[in-house]
Amino acid sequence: MPVEWQPVRQARTHELVLQSIEEQVFAGKLRAGDRLPPERELAPVFGVSRSALREALRVLETIGVLVAQPGRGHDSGARIVRNPDDALGRLLRLHFALGSYSLHDVMEARVALERSSFATAAEHASEEDLDAAADVVHRMSREDIGPEEFNELDTQFHVEVASSSGNALTSTLTAAVRESVRPLILRALEEVDDWPATRTRLNAQHAEMLRLVRTGHGEEAADLAELHIRGFHGTLVDDERTGGEGAE
Known part of the structure; x- marks a missing residue:
């Protein structure tokens, strides 16, 4: 041969x-x-x-x-050094922009990661960790907060919870996936018809997720986290499928 x-x-x-x-x-x-x-x-x-x-x-x-x-x-x-968070987020954002991943792909990844982090945080998070997340929620409740600052704090809240779960890789991946669609989320927040009502509704969900984590109701927190992600992020997926202008 x-x-x-x-x-x-x-x-x-x-x-x-x-x-x-x-x-x-x-x-x-x-x-x-x-x-x-x-x-x-x-x-x-x-x-x-x-x-x-x-x-x-x-x-x-x-x-x-x-x-x-x-x-x-x-x-x-x-x-x-060890600085994977910014690097992975930048890499994912570029690949998302180039069409390597769809909005649906990103949404499903967020759901899987954040269900895990919220459920685990209810078991392992320290009061110090949860106080840091609570401070972010408080800052997001200001009446004068605009979409850009809200968007940054929104990302910080989800990363704080992921970090409090005790899994460093989950925290890094959560930050990277959220960063990949940050510009689209900001655009969507800027285009909502009633910004004060949208801000209040989204942050009420943040506060309730945090309460469930504090009281040890991990599965309920995970369920609400999924509803939270699919509610706002899901509208962007629908826009993408129908060719609409809205995007996260």
Whole structure:
């Protein structure tokens, strides 16, 4: 039987640098807080140009595992960090905008994540965690609050509850999924016919979800969270399916 040869993938130089740095992380030789050597020292170690090294470092910075601090001295250079929230949210927002995921996909992901976080928060959340969420609800109840600030606090509330569930990955994914549709939610809030009534209704649901979590009624909180998401987010899905202008 003749041998079937397959083309060898040609990796670009910066991808080889990325692979090498990843291997150091996987081996435990690079950890959060560690600082990389200066570019002038690191490029010769890898045997690459400084431009290829910079390209690799920019990729790592974009995905939230590296922060570059320009300048000279002890605090300059690139440092390994753990900052997945903003990076994942930015990535999902771009893919959503490009059509990789539909509004329905995002809604179903939110429902699954937040049902879990509200139910689990009722069992594990500390009073300190829930007080932080309550403060957000209080700030959202101001009569002079506009759609933009409300939208930011709305995201913060849901992330606070997810964080209080004790699962860091659930919190990160909740923030990322919510961030992916944040501009659309804002547009929808700005276009409602009766903003004060909409604000009051949505925040009353927030307050009731929080009360259910505080009193240990996790499944009821999860049910209301699903109703809350499907109620507002669902109208955007309907608009998408019918070709309407409304969007979250």
